[in-house]
Amino acid sequence: MALLKASLVALLAGAGTEDPKYPLGPLRTPPIADAATPFRLVDLQYAFSDDGNVLSSFQTRVRIGTSLFAGGEVIGDRRGLFVDTQRIELGLSEENGSYEIEGSFRAPWFVFGTRAFHEDGEWAVSGAGSVRFSNDVELLLSHSHDLDRSLFSPSPVDEFVRSGILPPLGPPSRELRGSSVGLLYQRENHLEALADARFSRVRTEAGFDFDVQRYRAAAKWNPERFEIDGELSYESASGRLSTEGLTSFLGIDAELGSHVLARASTLQSWEPGVLRFEEDYRFGATFFGRRHRFARRSEASGRILELQRRANALGYNERRVYDLEGLRHFRERLGLSPARLELKQALDELYHAQVRDRSVLQLGFELEVAEDSVIGVARRGYRVLLGVPWPLRLPFLRSEDSVEFLLAELTVRHDDYSSGIRAVSRELSVTAFLNREMSLAFRWQDPGITPEEIARERGLPSRFTVSFEYAMGR
Amino acid sequence: MGSDLGVDRREFLRLGLGGFAAGGFQSVASLPVPRLNGGINIQPVRRLDPDAGLTPPLIVPELVDAQMRALYELGYEYVRITLSFDRFGPDFMAAIPYVRAARALGMDVLGIIGQFTGYDLVQALADPATREEVLEAYLAIFDTDVLVASPAFSRPGRFAVQVLNEPTHFLGISPLAYVRDFLRPAYYHLKEDDPEITIVSAAAIGSAAGLLQTREMIEGGLELYCDRVAFNLYSTGFLEEVAEIAEKPVWITESGSRGTASHRDWMNSAFDRIRREVPTAERIFWFDLYDREPEGFRLIDLAPRLDGSVEVVPESAALLEWLRSRVEKPLGGIPPIPYRELVPDITLYFPTEEDVRIVDATSYGPSTWRF
DSSP states (O other): OHHHHHHHHHHHHTOSOOSSEETTEEOOOOOTTSOOSSEEEEEEEEEEEESSSEEEEEEEEEEETTTEEEEEEEETTEEEEEEEOSSEEEEEEEETTEEEEEEEEEOSSEEEEEEEEEETTEEEEEEEEEEESSSSEEEEEEEEEEOOOOOOOOOOHHHHHHHOSOOOOOOOOEEEEEEEEEEEEEETTTEEEEEEEEEEEEEOTTSOEEEEEEEEEEEEEOOTTEEEEEEEEEEEEOGGGOEEEEEEEEEEEEEETTTEEEEEEEEEEEEGGGTEEEEEEEEEEEEESSOOOOGGGSHHHHHHHHHHHHHHHTTOOOOOOOSHHHHHHHHHHHHHSTTHHHHHHHHHHHHHHHHHTOOOEEEEEEEEEEEETTTTEEEEEEEEEEEEEETTOOTTOOOTTOEEEEEEEEEEEEEEETTSOEEEEEEEEEEEESSSSEEEEEEEEEOOOOHHHHHHTOOOOOEEEEEEEEETTO | OOOTTSSOHHHHHHHTOHHHHTTSOOOTTOOOOOOOSOEEEEOOOOOSSSSOOSSSOSSOHHHHHHHHHHHHHTTOSEEEEEEEOGGGSHHHHHHHHHHHHHHHTTOEEEEEEEOSSSSHHHHHHHSHHHHHHHHHHHHHHHSSOOOOSSTTSSSOOOEEEEEOSSHHHHHOOOHHHIIIIIIHHHHHHHHHHOTTOEEEOOOOOSSHHHHHHHHHHHHTTGGGGOSBEEEEESOSTTHHHHHHHOSSOEEEEEEOOSSGGGHHHIIIIIHHHHHHHOTTEEEEEESOSOOSSTTSSOSEEEEEOTTSOEEEEEOSHHHHHHHHHHHHHHHTTOOOOOHHHHOSOGGGGSOOHHHHHHHHTSTTOOOOOOO
């Protein structure tokens, strides 16, 4: 406990002199490749939420010595423990008598992971892995198998007459088994393409089975001032619920000048057999206090490419990733590797490049227009965000020195049901970033009253959540 | 609650005095209009004024009489009618004479446990404290023995129930929630009270969205909790999917086309296609006999006369002519038993003291309505 306390005090004090300045002062370079003596706190999250029922969750992770992370979590009734090394990840969790065991192994040219879930005396197991052909090409494989083959049949009416108790529902529809194969290609930083196919057998809640096949092609392309994200998939189901459908998604982010990012996306689903055609459109724009850089076109992206190739040459089998959490884990794994000291400078440089590339959101809005014909809902969603940077400035001013400090976000959704009822849901969140690694957040969610809740004469209560998060090296 | 026949309605219904009241049963040589024209939806109209008030008369007998007469003379075999919950108010009570008279005339009745507007019924069904009493009251009132209006009918019409209609479209209840929270409990309660009753699932809206909703309901176990699967079909575009999706027998609870000019063609060609391409389709109900929208789906209009009677105005002339020609052929020129001989006084099928007592015994009583 004393060590934990010492770690936090050191963090709050801001050891080191790395720019920029945060409300809690400058932040030191995270000791990502340094051994812990004997351990160092790297993650601490606590959340408290109340919607009439209080739920607390606590997650923590520490680095032990040179080559191990260990952690634990308590989220409501769920309790879990895990340990990670550069090559091996193991986890065990329990929730109300159900157990989940996870493990993975990362070899120089393949990764294999497995998960087993035990509930009501039955196991469901799944495995997923990848085979690396080069720095840029991976074969992706997965298989899952539910060993519970039982078929649900409802209790006879006689039993209900005898007991007066409504018999229980059957288990929800579930995948009995499924296999997928895919190919992932990453061309430097500006192009990523994926093609995969999945074949599965589904056991329905009604007790009959059907087979599903899905073929998908997806790509993300990042020319200079744009990021284009597209996906096309075809899915067919055989048997009584036979369907054939196409789904396409296209999203375009465009830099308008140096500080504004506009985004438009659309999702289209088409099922020719039943003339179903569904559309979802989103539009938005965000003003950044600092010059905007796409992650794949940023200074860090060059270092990611270089570091990934170097790591793979050392046999560590890493994929290029660009999001904050993915990059943090990428750096952490390499920081646990036997070559951590050799990679230390490159890891630190990547971190500093990420800091220099940071985005500072200050003003933004998004409009969402969608329809779900299965439940007969037309949706209009509105999202606005307002950020106040640190050092304190008005949200419409630019400053390359700024960091994220306060960020408020409001989302309002109108769901118009064909029955004439409008359910209005609202969500407000305010986050204070004390520095890059530490934040305090408040969230209030009002789910609105849906027609089903009117029918049941009980609406979901609004919920508020307060949370604290510390993530070293974020 | 008396009648000018010297017996009360309860006794009348128990004894089956319809034909007798008209001066004795008809000659055995007389036959009723043959029942061979399938099914149709009827509305339990209680008054013609658009905003039917709560002042007497709550149910205009001539309206019930006019519709029942049309059904009989057109040779319908079965009818579908909304038994609107209405907290057991006038709209609920108005369905009683329609159901009883139709059954007495040998027509099977599919009663929708539903409600024209509002959430009272689904709230009552969702709440275990009221679900049982509401469903029991439905069966106690509508699923009782009815005697035939004439010995020429081999049996009275059977009563079946449909649990809600187009729940996603009209109420915003998701397909899965419908199966789990409404159909499943209703199935157990209804079968407990009458193990022989036929329970028909709700049909989804008659469009592509409806087919998707039905797919979700089937996946959610709909067929575990009903005897017949219902579809509303206003297009023949999805017949292949309908034929594949359900294993249990199918009832097409609504089908029709807008515009009187298209009615006859729809009944000839679309109904034939449905029977041919959905072999499990047992029953098809035309939508509908009467509603308030002219030149739409309805076959007839109802016009009040100055003397208080109601005139049946043929609207879908070609289809009505075709239906009549079909019933005339088997009669071979012999006049059928006239409707008036079978139903001399429609008010004898009106709500009884016993019906009011059943309603009064629920938490929605006591009823102040008198009919």
